[in-house]
């Protein structure tokens with residue numbers, strides 16, 4: 388599908404962990420051997436456990452491809468799929484707030500896991516003449532795990548797919564932000580319940596999962612609230628338009644004095660016409676004081692710029708800033724600098740407007 392699949396470093400750890408876990412498990416499920424603990428000799432046991440761990444993550448990647456396939460059919464671009472210790476994440480372009488579409492997208496992943504599970508079990512039933520042979524064990528274990536993955540992912544809590552299903556289901560009936568808040572609250576309650584369960588049963592993996600679910604639910608709620616409170620606000624509404632610019636020939640000593648006097652932390656650099664770069668207090672601080680008389684702005688300024696247009700959404704500016712790790716964006720119209728928008732401008736706008744979204 389033209390989607391790059393990436394491996395996070397934590398993936399290596401979890402593959403080894405999964406291989407280790409399944410090399411020591413050998414308990415029958417529905418009377419059928421599950422796990423490779425009874426496979427002899429040890430090298431064969433490890434080889435199969437390792438193969439199983441790899442195949443499991445192939446299944447996780449295919450699960451993510453399920454989401455991606457539906458997303459693509461709606462014209463949403465997929466940047467990449469990353470496999471990490473908790474499974475997979477598909478990184479997508481902005482998803483339009485269409486509950487019906489989100490519902491289909493969210494269900495596609497668990498559906499794929501279910502189909503993989505059922506297929507593995509069907510193949511197992513077709514070939515299992517010798518239930519002690521590692522290949523039938525591999526098929527059965529893979530089948531069971533995929534069905535567990537399906538059920539786990541359908542739990543109605545963010546950040547699982549079930550949380551999205553629940554939100555979409557609410558969103559058909561009520562505003563998107565309210566639907567998200569409700570779904571997130573259910574996710575949090577569920578996480579607290581799991582956490583208590585984990586605490587009393589001394590099950591630390593359960594505690595860990597509870598923590599993960601709680602954080603995921605809060606993050607989703609926060610992201611949606613911010614997006615919703617910036618809805619309809621354009622960059623031109625919040626940018627500072629009287630931008631003080633400096634020329635690239637200014638020395639850093641002069642720049643420092645200017646910063647003291649005008650209390651600005653950064654300046655766009657222009658040379659008569661177009662924008663050439665941007666220089667901030669952080670750039671200045673990298674140069675030792677003794678060098679500031681003989682160094683000019685041109686040598687220190689950042690020239691690799693991320694810019695935005697005045698007609699774009701404020702939430703787009705927010706996204707660019709957090710993705711690129713910058714604090715301010717020059718606003719350009721037809722190549723001309725017309726303003727600058729900073730993180731502070733966005734925070735102020737969110738604070739002023741967040742009351743709108745709490746119906």
Ligand SMILES: [Zn+2]
Nearest residue numbers: 496497540548
């Ligand atoms: Zn999923």
